[in-house]
Amino acid sequence: MNEKLIRLAERRERLIAQAAAQRLALAQNIEPWRAPLARADQGLAVLRYLKGHPAWIVGGIALLAALRPGRVSAAGIGKWLTRGWATWQMVRKLRGR
DSSP states (O other): OHHHHHHHHHHHHHHHHHHHHHHHHHHHHHGGGHHHHHHHHHHHHHHHHHHHOHHHHHHHHHHHHHTOTTSOOHHHHHHHHHHHHHHHHHHHHHHTO
């Protein structure tokens, strides 16, 4: 019985060492993908946010339609940003936030 326990302990040690080597190899193989996956995760977070707040999509499209190429100027953008900010503040106050 003692010999069986010794073999099991030795096998356990080999498996633990093998798992550690596999974790190290996996970490080294995944490292080049860390930054691209982080960007993809951020993109998905933005998409989830926009899915929950569709008014931002509509507002962005309306802003692009209002600022068609050729009509874009710093004064025009400032005017639209001021109007948008005032509208947003008014909506927040009406909602009680």
